[in-house]
Amino acid sequence: MAIIQGRHFSITDPQGVSTVIYRVIETDKNLLDKFPKYTVERLQSAEEIRGDAKRRTFFIEDPVEPESLVILSFGKDRVVVNMGILENEKIKISKTPVPVKFNTLYSEQETEYKEFKYTPNLKRPISIIDPETTEEIKPVLYFDKDTNEVKGKCKLKPYKSYFTFEIREEKEDN
Numbered sequence: 001m002a003i004i005q006g007r008h009f010s011i012t013d014p015q016g017v018s019t020v021i022y023r024v025i026e027t028d029k030n031l032l033d034k035f036p037k038y039t040v041e042r043l044q045s046a047e048e049i050r051g052d053a054k055r056r057t058f059f060i061e062d063p064v065e066p067e068s069l070v071i072l073s074f075g076k077d078r079v080v081v082n083m084g085i086l087e088n089e090k091i092k093i094s095k096t097p098v099p100v101k102f103n104t105l106y107s108e109q110e111t112e113y114k115e116f117k118y119t120p121n122l123k124r125p126i127s128i129i130d131p132e133t134t135e136e137i138k139p140v141l142y143f144d145k146d147t148n149e150v151k152g153k154c155k156l157k158p159y160k161s162y163f164t165f166e167i168r169e170e171k172e173d174n
Contacts, residue, residue, distance in 0.1 A: 006061040009091055015052040017075045018134045021045075021084075023060060024068040024167050025123060038167035039123035040070065042136060060086065068094075070165065074134050079163055105162040110155070126166040128154050137162065 013019050022040040043058045060067060067086040071093075072079055083094035105128070128137040139152030156162055 006059060007063045007067075007086060007089070008057055008059045009086065010055055010057045012050065013054045013056060013073070017073050018054075019056060019071060019073045020129070020134050021058050021072070022070040022127065024070060036125035036168075039125050040127050040165075040167060041123060042127070043069075070167070072129070072134075072163075072165075074129075074131050074163075079131060081165070105156060105164055106160070107156060108158055110158050124152060126164060128156075128162050128164045131161060131163050 011019055021043045023043060025039045025041060027035050027037055027039060043060060045056045045058045048055045048057070063086060065087055069084040069086060069091070071082040071084050073082070085092045085094055124139070128139075129135070130137060137154045137156065139154045141150060141152050143149075144151050
């Protein structure tokens with residue numbers, strides 16, 4: 001039997017809501033000149049039906065305390081975005097906002113969305129999600145010989161909306 005090192009926690013979704021959670025990873029300071037300050041990684045989860053509700057247990061391998069989280073709850077025609085912190089075996093919903101840029105993408109033509117760079121450990125700064133299934137749109141990776149970088153593009157279907165978000169460094173006003 002395999003032993004998983006890490007933490008887990010559970011939430012209960014009411015009927016018609018599906019929650020996904022991402023950990024926010026800060027890029028190593030030595031790589032900041034080439035890569036974004038933050039990348040995101042979707043947490044694995046297991047689902048258990050409890051009456052009309054679903055209990056989801058999320059797993060974090062090798063957590064770094066405090067662990068910053070983006071909590072996305074998809075309901076009919078809306079997405080609720082929360083920031084959280086996993087610390088001392090407890091989840092706390094953050095009172096200070098983290099700069100999250102999110103958007104809805106829609107096109108009447110099949111399209112490729114945005115080129116984005118990957119860090120050396122293949123983490124990316126942006127996530128595109130199908131709000132109906134809450135599944136991530138997996139990018140097609142390629143190596144750009146001109147820039148000597150691994151990049152990705154997502155192929156989006158026509159007449160369909162997508163939810164996208166990215167963690168950004170907060171800019172100071174001068």
